[in-house]
Amino acid sequence: MTAIERVFSGVQPTGNLHLGNYLGAIVNFVKLQDSYNCIYCVVDLHAITTWQDPAELTRNIREVTAAFIACGIDPKTHIVFNQSQVAEHAELAWVFNCVARLGWLNRMTQFKEKAGKDRENASVGLYAYPNLMAADILVYRATHVPVGEDQKQHLELSRDIAQKFNNDFADSIKAHTLDPVFFPLPEPLITGPATRVMSLRDGTKKMSKSDPSDYSRINLNDDAEAIAQKVRKAKTDPEPLPSEEKGLEHRPEADNLVGIYAALSGRTKADLLSEFGGGQFSNFKNGLVDLAVEKLGPIGAEMKKLAADPAYVDSVLIDGSDRARVIAAETMSAVKDIVGFIHKK
Numbered sequence: 402m403t404a405i406e407r408v409f410s411g412v413q414p415t416g417n418l419h420l421g422n423y424l425g426a427i428v429n430f431v432k433l434q435d436s437y438n439c440i441y442c443v444v445d446l447h448a449i450t451t452w453q454d455p456a457e458l459t460r461n462i463r464e465v466t467a468a469f470i471a472c473g474i475d476p477k478t479h480i481v482f483n484q485s486q487v488a489e490h491a492e493l494a495w496v497f498n499c500v501a502r503l504g505w506l507n508r509m510t511q512f513k514e515k516a517g518k519d520r521e522n523a524s525v526g527l528y529a530y531p532n533l534m535a536a537d538i539l540v541y542r543a544t545h546v547p548v549g550e551d552q553k554q555h556l557e558l559s560r561d562i563a564q565k566f567n568n569d570f571a572d573s574i575k576a577h578t579l580d581p582v583f584f585p586l587p588e589p590l591i592t593g594p595a596t597r598v599m600s601l602r603d604g605t606k607k608m609s610k611s612d613p614s615d616y617s618r619i620n621l622n623d624d625a626e627a628i629a630q631k632v633r634k635a636k637t638d639p640e641p642l643p644s645e646e647k648g649l650e651h652r653p654e655a656d657n658l659v660g661i662y663a664a665l666s667g668r669t670k671a672d673l674l675s676e677f678g679g680g681q682f683s684n685f686k687n688g689l690v691d692l693a694v695e696k697l698g699p700i701g702a703e704m705k706k707l708a709a710d711p712a713y714v715d716s717v718l719i720d721g722s723d724r725a726r727v728i729a730a731e732t733m734s735a736v737k738d739i740v741g742f743i744h745k746k
């Protein structure tokens with residue numbers, strides 16, 4: 402096996418794909434297609450770490466796939482598939498359950514947030530979630546992982562797992578493979594216009610699929626009317642917009658809206674403030690509505706078209722998993738040799 406530069410990333414099919422997913426992750430997925438071999442995964446095994454209604458889960462898997470395609474990911478040149486179709490993810494995750502340390506997982510802030518006060522009642526899967534994420538990436542020996550800011554800690558854990566596996570099995574790796582280092586240490590790509598988009602109702606909270614208020618987020622399939630209403634109702638403060646970036650400090654809602662405008666338009670915050678500074682929010686919000694409708698409208702329309710053709714969407718996932726499985730099986734076979742398992746070759 403030769404180590405090639407490869408991108409892997411995943412999105413959970415848990416409903417309500419929003420502007421944060423788009424600007425923090427999917428926009429970067431699309432860009433990276435020009436310079437890397439990319440694998441983009443709908444992580445349905447991760448989704449069931451919290452209860453999912455089965456019919457809704459099926460719908461959501463198709464919806465994330467449709468969003469990938471509608472945003473410009475090419476499933477022919479690259480690989481798009483759903484995680485549960487490639488059993489090697491779960492298989493390697495088990496090995497990683499035995500490599501990762503309890504102390505490492507105990508530090509994961511996302512588990513603490515998601516499990517909340519009733520930690521005893523959280524699923525074991527929710528706790529072990531980052532080990533499965535490491536397996537997703539490393540089963541393809543991916544080198545680059547585009548994600549939003551909230552996934553930074555999980556990526557660091559993936560690197561720790563790769564490193565510990567490489568160390569623990571160093572002699573066996575030398576005996577069984579040509580590579581002195583088996584797993585690459587995957588590099589997070591936390592870049593792009595908006596790595597952390599905040600809620601439209603509360604500028605101190607992340608925009609999230611699970612926020613009970615639909616007004617907290619702009620969904621990728623919102624129509625023009627919904628986008629307009631959500632932007633107009635977005636929380637602001639009574640002050641006019643500042644003329645310089647420094648003036649956005651301690652004004653989380655204003656900062657977030659200017660950040661979204663900047664990300665969608667490709668302009669800098671400073672440039673926007675030189676235009677809108679000193680004015681009221683209403684004028685700025687009108688501009689933002691027009692821009693968001695212009696950028697997201699065609700994506701929503703394409704997602705709608707794809708929703709009407711589930712057979713096509715499913716065929717993309719089947720084709721993608723067939724191609725993903727070939728790579729994953731190769732890694733898993735080597736892992737079995739390295740760990741010392743007997744298996745058919």
Ligand code: AMP
Binds near residue numbers: 414597
């Ligand atoms: P998830 O919805 O948790 O499956 O996240 C899918 C991708 O979107 C991950 O790379 C996240 O880091 C990214 N993401 C989710 N929410 C946000 C947000 N509010 N701002 C920026 N990126 C986000």
Ligand code: TRP
Binds near residue numbers: 410412447535537547
């Ligand atoms: N944990 C990620 C999230 O909630 C989704 C994910 C699962 C992922 N496996 C991954 C992201 C592998 C990058 C690489 O957003």
